[in-house]
Amino acid sequence: LGIGLAPLVAWWLIGHGWTWRQYYWLLAVPGLALGATFVLLDRSDRMRRIDLAPLNAADSMSEDRADWRSFFTLTILAMMQGFVYSAVMSFLPRYLTASGTAAETNSPGNVETATVAAQTTGMLWASGALLAGCVGQYLAGRFAKRSILEQQLTGVTIANVPFLLWMAVADGTQRFIAAALFALVHFMHQPIYNTLIAKYSPKSRRSLCYGFSFAMGLGLGSLGATFNGYVVDERVTYGVLAATSTLAACLGVTLTAWNYHID
Numbered sequence: 001l002g003i004g005l006a007p008l009v010a011w012w013l014i015g016h017g018w019t020w021r022q023y024y025w026l027l028a029v030p031g032l033a034l035g036a037t038f039v040l041l042d043r044s045d046r047m048r049r050i051d052l053a054p055l056n057a058a059d060s061m062s063e064d065r066a067d068w069r070s071f072f073t074l075t076i077l078a079m080m081q082g083f084v085y086s087a088v089m090s091f092l093p094r095y096l097t098a099s100g101t102a103a104e105t106n107s108p109g110n111v112e113t114a115t116v117a118a119q120t121t122g123m124l125w126a127s128g129a130l131l132a133g134c135v136g137q138y139l140a141g142r143f144a145k146r147s148i149l150e151q152q153l154t155g156v157t158i159a160n161v162p163f164l165l166w167m168a169v170a171d172g173t174q175r176f177i178a179a180a181l182f183a184l185v186h187f188m189h190q191p192i193y194n195t196l197i198a199k200y201s202p203k204s205r206r207s208l209c210y211g212f213s214f215a216m217g218l219g220l221g222s223l224g225a226t227f228n229g230y231v232v233d234e235r236v237t238y239g240v241l242a243a244t245s246t247l248a249a250c251l252g253v254t255l256t257a258w259n260y261h262i263d
Contacts (some may be wrong), residue, residue, distance in 0.1 A: 007093065008127035064202040070258055071200035073251055074193070075213045077157070080248035081189060082221020084160065084241045088167075088182065090225035092129065093122035095167070095234075096175055125176050133183035140188035149196050150259050154252030156188045160245040168238035196255075 006027075013023055144152060163182035170178045201209035224241075231237045
């Protein structure tokens with residue numbers, strides 16, 4: 001919901017005279033509040049952990065097994081998905097902005113006003129598309145099944161491809177529909193992916209594994225925004241992103257083969 005509501009709030013505030021700097025100051029407030037909350041919660045949890053009995057040796061060993069081959073393959077898949085995510089989401093408001101809006105007037109003042117209006121309209125449409133992604137996360141959390149997580153991740157990843165190809169050629173209101181359907185499907189991978197990290201990583205290194213995988217997925221994956229910024233032709237951009245999702249799905253097939261068990 002936070003990802004979906006942020007562009008909506010930006011659209012409303014900037015449309016009512018706020019500047020981007022003021023908006024960024026506003027975004028700092030929930031971050032500071034959450035940071036303070038976690039500090040307070042950590043202090044209370046420390047006192048509770050002192051009273052907890054340690055796990056016996058058998059339980060500790062059973063929860064400390066790792067499948068590093070699958071984990072690093074999953075991390076590469078996440079990096080590819082992060083590349084797609086960054087490329088699409090960083091420029092989603094611009095993609096959803098009606099082309100030519102700011103160029104229809106000759107006055108510099110009118111051009112600037114029209115440009116701001118077009119950008120804020122793009123943020124409104126982007127908010128709607130991202131809220132569709134929230135629905136996708138919920139649905140994936142509902143249908144995710146531990147015994148077939150790899151198959152589900154593969155299916156969700158390959159399902160990105162037709163919508164990315166549609167985004168490459170869509171125009172007008174079709175752009176919003178294609179983007180919303182892409183977000184609906186793309187965001188489904190997150191609950192499944194997070195569960196697989198826990199499945200492949202040992203309990204003693206789980207926090208480190210989550211941090212490393214997220215750093216690869218959102219860190220190196222953020223190069224997708226640079227790619228989209230440099231490539232002018234949208235057909236090339238979204239065609240490459242579709243190919244990237246196809247390669248990621250191939251890694252999902254590999255994970256499925258490695259972890260397939262006949263019950």
